[in-house]
Amino acid sequence: MSLPSHLAETCALGAVNGEPIAQFEIGGYKNFVYLILDWETKKAAIVDPQTDLSAPLNFLKKHHFQLTGILLTHTHFDHIAGVPQLIKSYPDLPLYVHPGDLHRLEGKAFDPKPIRKLQDKDQIMIGKTQIEVIYTPGHSPGECCYFLPGKPPYLLTGDTIFIRDCGRTDLEGGSNEQMFQSIQKIKTLPPATIILPGHHYRPECASTLKKEIVDSLPFQCQSVQELSALP
């Protein structure tokens, strides 16, 4: 079980022809911005857009992809920074977000429309690529992961799961109880699932669920108390 070569590096390599996921590291907070690419229909979605989107947008243009959605894992400022600029360029682009995180978009200078409100187990189609929404609160009350059940399967984890860590739970709306339940939910996915986090906090850019279940302390916790006691 190994990672696709463009995700097996310690620096994000961007898009590779034919691969369904492209990873870009953008901005001062080491955010990973992802493209989900349906090569057959040339439809694409962008996940957690940062402000400098020249690399992903140039790739889409060069390969004649049509952007059909903005997917948010949650609405902390570093995951939505690029939304205003995107909806200026693409005013009809739907923004997918869980209602539990909508409050941070209210009163912002931008007015995203249409908004598609996510629920656990929703299916989003980008061309012929199926994406399953997995509701994973804990870091943020409306946090979701995006699961692509292909071969290999991919999980875009936002700030719920990092390589060998989980997201912090001490921010507004955070909860150790919910984080523990979310981790249990993620554990039930196929072990070969490739974990793609929202930040580049470890040398690696990606991992597998099988490896994280063995190596990551939050996955080993048997109770909320154990999770809460982690440093």
Ligand SMILES: [Zn+2]
């Ligand atoms: Zn966050």
